[in-house]
Amino acid sequence: MKINVLLISKMERTIGILRKMIDDEDIFIIGDTVGGSLALDKIENTSPDIIIMTLGAGDTDVLSLAERIILHRPRTFVILVAEHLDVDMMQSAVKVGCHNVIELPNSPKDFSDYIKSVYNNENTRLKSLNEKDNLLWSSTVVSVFGAKGGLGKTTIAANLAVKLAEKRKKVALVDLDLQFGDIHIFMDIEPKDTITELFQEVVTPNIDSIRSYMTVHSSGVHVLCAPKSPEYAELISAEKVLSLLSMLRTYYDYVILDTAPSFSEVNMTAIESSSLIFFVTGLDISILKNSKLSISLLESLQQTDKLRVIVNRAVDMNSITINDVQKIIGYPIWSKIPSDYKVAVNALNRGVPFVSGAPNSKLSQSISELAETLISGKASFSPKENKIKKKISLFNKK
Numbered sequence: 001m002k003i004n005v006l007l008i009s010k011m012e013r014t015i016g017i018l019r020k021m022i023d024d025e026d027i028f029i030i031g032d033t034v035g036g037s038l039a040l041d042k043i044e045n046t047s048p049d050i051i052i053m054t055l056g057a058g059d060t061d062v063l064s065l066a067e068r069i070i071l072h073r074p075r076t077f078v079i080l081v082a083e084h085l086d087v088d089m090m091q092s093a094v095k096v097g098c099h100n101v102i103e104l105p106n107s108p109k110d111f112s113d114y115i116k117s118v119y120n121n122e123n124t125r126l127k128s129l130n131e132k133d134n135l136l137w138s139s140t141v142v143s144v145f146g147a148k149g150g151l152g153k154t155t156i157a158a159n160l161a162v163k164l165a166e167k168r169k170k171v172a173l174v175d176l177d178l179q180f181g182d183i184h185i186f187m188d189i190e191p192k193d194t195i196t197e198l199f200q201e202v203v204t205p206n207i208d209s210i211r212s213y214m215t216v217h218s219s220g221v222h223v224l225c226a227p228k229s230p231e232y233a234e235l236i237s238a239e240k241v242l243s244l245l246s247m248l249r250t251y252y253d254y255v256i257l258d259t260a261p262s263f264s265e266v267n268m269t270a271i272e273s274s275s276l277i278f279f280v281t282g283l284d285i286s287i288l289k290n291s292k293l294s295i296s297l298l299e300s301l302q303q304t305d306k307l308r309v310i311v312n313r314a315v316d317m318n319s320i321t322i323n324d325v326q327k328i329i330g331y332p333i334w335s336k337i338p339s340d341y342k343v344a345v346n347a348l349n350r351g352v353p354f355v356s357g358a359p360n361s362k363l364s365q366s367i368s369e370l371a372e373t374l375i376s377g378k379a380s381f382s383p384k385e386n387k388i389k390k391k392i393s394l395f396n397k398k
């Protein structure tokens with residue numbers, strides 16, 4: 001394996017640092033440049049496999065150049081390196097299509113390993129695209145989110161992941177309820193490692209190292225479990241989660257995120273990085289109140305284009321009906337999951353997702369419909385009427 005690398009930086013000192021950090025017989029530095037039109041000429045003349053660019057706060061010209069390379073030279077892979085990486089820089093990079101973003105590693109070996117992992121992962125992805133003859137292929141990241149605990153988010157996330165795996169899709173299930181996540185109970189697995197060990201032991205994760213910290217469920221779903229104790233949650237930063245998701249989406253067809261019922265920095269990073277948000281609500285006035293507030297916040301953050309409202313345990317009651325829910329929260333109901341306490345609790349107690357343990361139940365059928373909608377691509381289209389104009393008061397319904 002021979003990897004030709006071009007270095008781009010405004011600072012000669014930084015070029016020198018990068019050169020010293022690349023010490024591997026398989027990686028060849030074919031040149032360096034300061035950027036701009038000189039960089040474009042150099043790229044055209046040398047056709048590098050990988051371009052390594054340095055990124056600082058407010059470097060819009062660097063991001064613009066990265067975007068141009070990514071769009072017009074899909075077989076040349078871009079790595080952005082920052083001395084100090086923050087959430088804004090990560091998000092800006094992701095917006096221009098660059099998900100290979102890191103702080104400068106501690107050792108030449110770590111840096112070389114990262115460069116090789118990017119090269120291998122990107123080539124694998126391109127090969128997959130060519131084999132499927134579908135240049136629009138991309139991973140689908142789904143955040144299962146709700147405004148309150150006890151809504152059944154984990155039940156939906158676990159069963160959806162298993163159903164997608166049954167359809168022979170490569171599926172990752174990530175428990176981002178970092179304090180009290182219990183996806184391992186629903187899946188009846190005892191993880192040796194969790195997301196905590198991953199980020200404590202691996203400086204610059206690649207897809208291979210991430211997979212080594214995941215537990216493989218009998219269905220084929222790869223599960224990355226939440227920390228084993230709540231105090232470890234603070235060790236998982238939003239930047240690390242963003243990096244994790246960027247890596248996962250290069251390998252898996254679907255990445256399902258089970259989130260905490262809060263607008264934490266980690267949750268917001270997950271939501272903003274997602275292709276779709278499955279927003280779970282229910283037939284309870286306190287839940288609907290929180291749901292309405294949460295949707296308003298998502299609207300202010302311009303995230304509602306990928307919002308899909310799901311009513312769990314959907315059964316019309318005398319006090320609140322499905323139609324009432326739609327009017328109260330101001331968004332159309334995208335899907336309804338029926339109420340079946342016996343099937344759900346039995347599945348939880350046995351640690352067998354009901355799509356496997358009770359495949360003929362109405363609960364399983366509703367999840368199967370969700371999976372089919374995802375696979376068909378229909379979930380990517382917003383409902384025709386994105387907002388319900390007529391709303392009713394939460395506490396003065398007539």
